[in-house]
Amino acid sequence: MTTKEYTNGDVTIIWQPEKCQHAAECVKNLPQVFHPKEKPWIQSQNASSAEIVETVGKCPSGALTIKSKS
């Protein structure tokens, strides 16, 4: 399974494209981070770690998860 990682230096977002259902919950909740038409499409430096963790938790497919630094 493919995994891609995007870090803001604190938390790391892990995205599994095969699981993504393109429900766009992430885009609705945190549009400054999730840019479906750009590369890289996740720009994790644009939000706080708390905002990222909250939005990742709303992903309905489980395609997004968090890897903490510690």
Ligand code: SF4
């Ligand atoms: S919320 Fe999850 S399933 Fe929906 S587009 Fe974002 S990563 Fe994909």
